[in-house]
Amino acid sequence: MINKIIAIQGNHPSKLNPTTDTSVFLAHEIQNKKYKIFYYDPKDLSIINSKVIAKGFFIKFNYSQKKFFKILKKQKLDLSNCKYILIRQDPPFNLEYISTTYILDTIKDKVKIINNPTSIRNISEKLYSAKYQKFMPRTIFTQNIDEIKKFFKTHKKVIIKPIHSYSGNDIHLLDSLNLRFIKKFIKKHDHIMCQKYLYKISKGDKRVFLINGKVCGAISRVPKKGSFLSNMSKGAKPINIELTNIEKRISILIAKNLKKENIFFAGIDFIDQKLNGDINVTSPTGLKTLFDLSGINLAKVFWKELRA
Incomplete structure (x- = not known):
């Protein structure tokens, strides 16, 4: 019999908003099909004796209760015993994020992982869009000040974003060319995305x-x-x-x-x-x-x- 365990690699449920959260919504749906939900934080993922082990807990979600989750049992779990693993933690797409994809790569032939850890690592969420630029507003990816000056001179009003941020964080609208701010922004984020502002x-x-x-x-x-x-x-x-x-x-x-x-x-x-x-x-x-x-x-x- 196939083990009916679904592991979720995510931020602790206490940090989630059940009224909008997609991870809770997905878990709630599948637990009604008699699957058990095992939850763990990315920092609690390890390789021990060639096995991928997560320290976490089995959990049940319930929208009708004020506290929408109940931790049933804390334990360590060999993730190769799961039916599916969902990678659901928030970015930033940093070295910890990348390390977890390498760890999960070692069991992706034994367990279906959503999304595939190799694919997540290969598809930079913003840089991947470069192949679709004909469908986008005018956009450049750079940390070259001269290119940014030229882009701003053409478009007058520009959105700048870090390439590896998320949830609207560190996104700025520039309607004047503040070189001091841009240099500071590049120093912090390296390559950035500059895009023509769409009214x-x-x-x-x-x-x-x-x-x-x-x-x-x-x-x-x-x-x-x-x-x-x-x-x-x-x-x-x-x-x-x-x-x-x-x-x-x-x-x-x-x-x-x-x-x-x-x-x-x-x-x-x-x-x-x-x-x-x-x-x-x-x-x-x-x-x-x-x-x-x-x-x-x-x-x-x-x-x-x-x-x-």
């Missing part, structure tokens, strides 16, 4: 959910007044939307390409029908929000496609 962000972006090479749904996130950040963690409001034909066509192309790269679950974002350059493969979010807005349960689709 229609005030109407919201669109997050598209890709599962197993298929386009499965989308939501829009409208920035709060005075902000250009569409992340819900930064106060953006989610609304239900449809994709345009252009957005569908681009999404289908990327979904198929990501499947070839062994990426099972991803999120991509559009602003004004243009891909904004974030190909979210490390810990895509938004499934619980889509369910609350539309009643569409992509957690069911996720597990069905995984078992297909």
